[in-house]
Amino acid sequence: MILQNWTDEHTSKFQKETFKVKHDLVGTGLFSDEALIDLLNRHPKDQLDVCTLVDDQVFQYKFRTGDVRDVDGATLLAAVKAGSIWMNLRKAMNIHPEYEAVLKQMYGEIAMHTGQKPFHARGGILISSPSARVPMHFDATETILWHVRGHKKVILFPQTQEFLSDKDYEAMIYRVTEDYLPYDESMEEAASVYDLHEGDMVTWPLNRPHRVDNLSYCVSVTTEYSTPESSIKNAAMYTNAVLRQKFGRSPNWSNATTLEKFIKAGAGTVLRKIGVLNMLKSEDMVSFVVDPSTPNYVRDVEPYPRTF
Numbered sequence: 001m002i003l004q005n006w007t008d009e010h011t012s013k014f015q016k017e018t019f020k021v022k023h024d025l026v027g028t029g030l031f032s033d034e035a036l037i038d039l040l041n042r043h044p045k046d047q048l049d050v051c052t053l054v055d056d057q058v059f060q061y062k063f064r065t066g067d068v069r070d071v072d073g074a075t076l077l078a079a080v081k082a083g084s085i086w087m088n089l090r091k092a093m094n095i096h097p098e099y100e101a102v103l104k105q106m107y108g109e110i111a112m113h114t115g116q117k118p119f120h121a122r123g124g125i126l127i128s129s130p131s132a133r134v135p136m137h138f139d140a141t142e143t144i145l146w147h148v149r150g151h152k153k154v155i156l157f158p159q160t161q162e163f164l165s166d167k168d169y170e171a172m173i174y175r176v177t178e179d180y181l182p183y184d185e186s187m188e189e190a191a192s193v194y195d196l197h198e199g200d201m202v203t204w205p206l207n208r209p210h211r212v213d214n215l216s217y218c219v220s221v222t223t224e225y226s227t228p229e230s231s232i233k234n235a236a237m238y239t240n241a242v243l244r245q246k247f248g249r250s251p252n253w254s255n256a257t258t259l260e261k262f263i264k265a266g267a268g269t270v271l272r273k274i275g276v277l278n279m280l281k282s283e284d285m286v287s288f289v290v291d292p293s294t295p296n297y298v299r300d301v302e303p304y305p306r307t308f
């Protein structure tokens with residue numbers, strides 16, 4: 001079994017409240033440094049995000065993207081350990097059969113416990129430096145963080161307009177690459193902090209804003225899946241974004257009737273297909289390369305658009 005101490009109480013809280021549970025992903029042997037180096041050598045580079053942090057006035061920090069097309073797995077892992085790198089092997093749990101088998105087992109066990117149908121989850125592997133942080137953001141789909149190795153803190157915030165406004169939600173839906181939320185330190189007073197050590201998984205209600213602070217070199221798995229609830233909300237939020245950006249309106253999600261939400265979701269699916277807000281999408285720019293001859297492995301380069 002991968003899930004270790006799941007009880008009926010967890011079943012009743014699932015997707016409604018935040019809680020931690022133990023898992024045994026370490027026992028699969030797929031997350032040792034050796035296994036990760038081998039995985040990095042095989043993982044497609046267009047599904048690999050390698051980032052470092054830069055200070056930001058509004059978000060506190062932002063990620064900027066690196067180009068690692070010529071860098072092998074061992075060097076990438078050394079860069080994470082030595083420097084200030086955050087890496088996401090997107091869909092690694094889906095692309096590689098041995099990891100996919102584990103993902104199926106993870107969600108199979110959740111389905112068994114909750115009695116829900118198994119979700120079609122996507123899973124990424126995060127490998128990150130001791131100094132890495134993930135700026136305040138929210139996830140537009142149901143998310144679970146399976147922490148595998150190291151020590152990190154996930155800091156969760158209330159789901160109110162103060163922490164996640166409709167306007168910021170909409171922006172995340174059409175901007176795609178910049179999905180942070182405005183942050184200042186006074187927000188910490190309302191936060192709940194979850195310490196994650198080896199074998200801790202944490203799950204929270206849909207869209208709950210959060211940020212992550214590493215306290216050591218860390219390896220985690222992040223899984224996400226769409227539900228009818230998240231799909232309808234995200235399509236409707238696209239319509240609201242169009243109303244706000246194109247027609248100067250101030251739509252409000254929480255006051256909308258169920259009928260209005262459904263109509264807006266239908267419209268949003270069409271509007272998104274047409275790409276009404278595509279001109280507002282920000283381009284992903286590369287601004288560094290991973291270079292072992294630079295002390296923290298981050299060598300800045302003249303920015304250019306990411307085409308891989």
Ligand SMILES: [Fe+2]
Binds near residue numbers: 210
């Ligand atoms: Fe997240």
